[in-house]
Amino acid sequence: MRIQLINPNTCQGMTDKIASSAVAVALPDSEIIARSPAHGPESIECAFDEAIAATALLDVIAEGEAQGVDAHIIACFGDPSIDAARELANAPVIGIAGAAFQMASLISHRFGVVTTMSRTLPAAHHLLERYGYAHLCSGVRATDIAVLSLEHIEHSVYQQLLRECHAAIEQDGAEAIVLGCAGMSDLATELSIELNVPVIDGVTAAVKLAESLNHLNLTTSKSGQYASPLSKKFIGRYAHFSR
Amino acid sequence: MRIQLINPNTCQGMTDKIASSAVAVALPDSEIIARSPAHGPESIECAFDEAIAATALLDVIAEGEAQGVDAHIIACFGDPSIDAARELANAPVIGIAGAAFQMASLISHRFGVVTTMSRTLPAAHHLLERYGYAHLCSGVRATDIAVLSLEHIEHSVYQQLLRECHAAIEQDGAEAIVLGCAGMSDLATELSIELNVPVIDGVTAAVKLAESLNHLNLTTSKSGQYASPLSKKFIGRYAHFSR
Amino acid sequence: MRIQLINPNTCQGMTDKIASSAVAVALPDSEIIARSPAHGPESIECAFDEAIAATALLDVIAEGEAQGVDAHIIACFGDPSIDAARELANAPVIGIAGAAFQMASLISHRFGVVTTMSRTLPAAHHLLERYGYAHLCSGVRATDIAVLSLEHIEHSVYQQLLRECHAAIEQDGAEAIVLGCAGMSDLATELSIELNVPVIDGVTAAVKLAESLNHLNLTTSKSGQYASPLSKKFIGRYAHFSR
């Protein structure tokens, strides 16, 4: 199967990193096609960034659909544009936050989330509510690490992350840790060994769910909320969406 | 004061209609500046339309800010992009759905919402949850009237709307009706007389709330969630947002 | 329009203070008629006080109705008797707690409430639940300032209030402050400057909402929950309510 892995940020370093994480867990016959949009912010760290990125991401979804990919993964912890993407695509669309919550709930009673900037906390809480995992989350902690500094992680940044993971476990009662940014995907194994609890990265979790849906012959229901968008006129820089 | 009234759809007819509704209730010294974006769908009827419109709307917010308007109103019942707009703007930003719910809750124990397409129902329910009004809403009813057919309302369309309002009152126990589309703003008075319950239009409600905040010297808190977006690089068609 | 502003406490000093706050924000053609009941406690600081005050307040509502006022404001943060008042009155009835929550939710993601006695905390939480704002509130903090000491505010009392506001912002993450007592209405501007976040007073907020409803031609729905009370016999000191 072919899985389109989308980094909604426009920084190439992040795209390369998540592609590598995804390939490491994919089945031999799963092809990972990693892409980032041609338009938008280099990193997503607030509602404004997310709103802009959300639109450009839909161009990538459309591109993947045109190529007939079998699944799309939105590899940004806010799962931006996921409803719009599910409307646009025939292939299933998986967000990495939702994927990580699902895996975490299978192996712990309460999981903690450790994420980047404090400003993204409301977005994380919103996702926990939306997907129904708020009562299974022991807390969301921000590290105030900038997303771009995760492209190449320095020692001090790693220590900062480690500190909040420890606090999640010892103060909040987290039994497992969900990493709250695609840019942390290469740290899951190392952190898990150091912390002695399961550490879940959403990128790899999403790859396995994409493969699972494929093997189960399940794809987005097009009756109801995720039916294709109605044909209509779009103007200006979105005229290509007119149908 | 100057109030920027934004129709996130790109259809001019709707913009003219809501401008006229807004002017009718505005105080003498409130100037209404009605605008619609230069890019995007002619109407918003699903999550895909909304995601595209949300971005273009932020250009209009930026334009209003540059001109120093005193408030922004997002005149689409989904209150699209409201968090991003509040980050971007210094002036307060009011969504018409939120405004209508507020007014409805002051004059009824349970209000009903009558909206356009069935597909927008989840968005309406999401807003009721987000703003905290779900328990005060007797139900949301779709008319399956297309947004564009509200530019010039035919008799049959009006009858369809009336029918769902009656059902909201008689079957669901609505004590007041919230109109679920900016395009219905010119119908509130007529419907209220016919139905004999208060009928609330969000466009006019938002104008009064904008004036109220102005008189109270209240504007968006820039400490916390609605702080200005971090400066960063945007590429492609959003390069103008780079700072 | 004529707005009846009711102080449900029987202390005249408080009535004078809130009248002055209300007049300061009212439109030129809004007449403020400030009243307090002829019966009841000099201040409301627990459920017992509130139950007693609630009844006497209804006499004032009836008086205002007889005079044909266009709106009633219940200027006590517990919004006492609001359902009963809405049944009794034809003019809309606005509580200052509800009004303050509405304004706060338009300009912040999370607001804090700073109130008087610790014992009133459950009442504040109940109102947040009732109106649907609990999830938008970062916390309610008591100052243990007695209501009557707000008639003429001493320096130490102001400092105590300021301390809890700071705690709400710094410890609870409040992005705006709602003042939890009508007796604090003259402090909003001063506190806002000192705290550098918006500070919302319910008395002035309610005045603007009363004017807004009036301009929108909206008044309490009399079909359903807020229909007029059934005619029946009352005995003893409430015989005047018999119809």
Add this chain to the structure above:
Amino acid sequence: MRIQLINPNTCQGMTDKIASSAVAVALPDSEIIARSPAHGPESIECAFDEAIAATALLDVIAEGEAQGVDAHIIACFGDPSIDAARELANAPVIGIAGAAFQMASLISHRFGVVTTMSRTLPAAHHLLERYGYAHLCSGVRATDIAVLSLEHIEHSVYQQLLRECHAAIEQDGAEAIVLGCAGMSDLATELSIELNVPVIDGVTAAVKLAESLNHLNLTTSKSGQYASPLSKKFIGRYAHFSR
């Protein structure tokens, strides 16, 4: 022990009826002192009636306290003034709605409530939320029987009640029925036989809970929310509450 059984309505017929129901289930050494207030509405059927009755009821609580009763029962399904009464009294105060919900939850998975006027439905729902039983209730049904017509129940009124009980069981899935008015207390046995499910009357349930608390040496905690009201000045017709 001595149990003060308060009918907050001023109709003597109802007081006599509930006294008789209470005596029938009381232990031999439990003395039932049935009282109704000297002031207020002859029946409670909306928020306005309840607000007025709530105050007069506190006089009766005070009277019982002066006589040293061991428990108070508020025998009106809205449990009016219960928080204020718990503050005022040293003896425990039990409301019949709360008592009925407790018993119903011990013997069924989902219980239905059958009550009087449609307008009292929001009050019933509010109580279910307040006490935490909303998720255990299959629905609340109004019969639109006036409270006073329950003093002497005619055949047609009984049939109406029976019809809604059947609907609660067959349409809503109720496994037990809670009677939503003190005036129905003499019908529990007859209805239970006819319906073949348990039928719970709050008056008798409250008597047993009052005795239970007494045998367990439990009485209202006076630390915290139910501490005695602060001493203060009351004026006018409530001057007797000044301390």
Add this chain to the structure above:
Amino acid sequence: MRIQLINPNTCQGMTDKIASSAVAVALPDSEIIARSPAHGPESIECAFDEAIAATALLDVIAEGEAQGVDAHIIACFGDPSIDAARELANAPVIGIAGAAFQMASLISHRFGVVTTMSRTLPAAHHLLERYGYAHLCSGVRATDIAVLSLEHIEHSVYQQLLRECHAAIEQDGAEAIVLGCAGMSDLATELSIELNVPVIDGVTAAVKLAESLNHLNLTTSKSGQYASPLSKKFIGRYAHFSR
């Protein structure tokens, strides 16, 4: 009446202790039949222990039913197997956690729970949700006292318990304390005197509720969720349940 009081643990010391607590509050004509199962763990301290104990407990329910007891009490704070027991029995079945929550809610606005092992906290929270008392609970505190060490309580164990009760009152705002283990039933009086707030033990609370249901002629509804189990074949060590 005859009340079967079941200790689901297999330790006889606990059975003797709760029998003595129950007898102390029972009416003269209430016979307490205390039993523990012939199979299972000596104490219940995690989900595994509870699952095993739950089954053996059903044998005891069956035994009591065969003898025609009038009520069953499950005297373990997790209220294990209560739904299954209600299906199996004709007599009502009362759990001590549910019973304690009911009594606590009658005499306090917020009660705290003080229990044994930290691992049982999720079970306590689950019960609070299930019965609807979560919003009335100020917090659940574990003492990490092993259940078996409650058979004969040493001074240091009592001090540990006292410490957490104080913390519940002073830090969490508990107005009353619910003891979270049947093995603490003999401490309620002593603790109540020392703490100066009501202390509720579920064993004695359940006895009074059992008597109350009996006097009210109320027993488990057998229509719906608690209907008798369908006849079917059981094999192996549960073959005796075949019908």
Add this chain to the structure above:
Amino acid sequence: MRIQLINPNTCQGMTDKIASSAVAVALPDSEIIARSPAHGPESIECAFDEAIAATALLDVIAEGEAQGVDAHIIACFGDPSIDAARELANAPVIGIAGAAFQMASLISHRFGVVTTMSRTLPAAHHLLERYGYAHLCSGVRATDIAVLSLEHIEHSVYQQLLRECHAAIEQDGAEAIVLGCAGMSDLATELSIELNVPVIDGVTAAVKLAESLNHLNLTTSKSGQYASPLSKKFIGRYAHFSR
């Protein structure tokens, strides 16, 4: 990897059926070991059946652990004993209800559940709450098909099932269907074609999740709620659990 697939019912026909469904979707190197307990009811259709089956199931978990399996699947829609099993096992434990809800939420906005007996409805609702999917479920419908009649499905039984699926889609707005019994696992494909919406079977969903966890190197967190049970004495028929 080796996956122990447990049918908690004692009917061999069901075990064979689910083994065959599991094998059909398993990866080539996943070995499916299907087992049913040596003790307990031939089918699980109420809380009593489930309580009995829950215990015997733990023997099977212990057996699988002794053999070093890599995952356990509890193949009964109530996910019986899942917490106890997670404590007992080192390998992850997956319930088929939870697994089905996860897959359904990835491909639909609202899914419906179609299950067996009406009495199991509360158990299904409880699981939806526990896992956090209640708001994503359009409704649970019972077919009143006995579990054992699913071993060999007759035409009339299939029609009954089809009828409720249609009702879930057309009346409740389900966009996908979750099959509420392991015994329906062989019908998913056929029903999906007939209904034209995705149909999710929990047995196959659980197999894919078990493989996913394995590839991600994730297993149950043993710190916190799912730590191994404390060593203690068990008597009678559970003496083998003593440690």
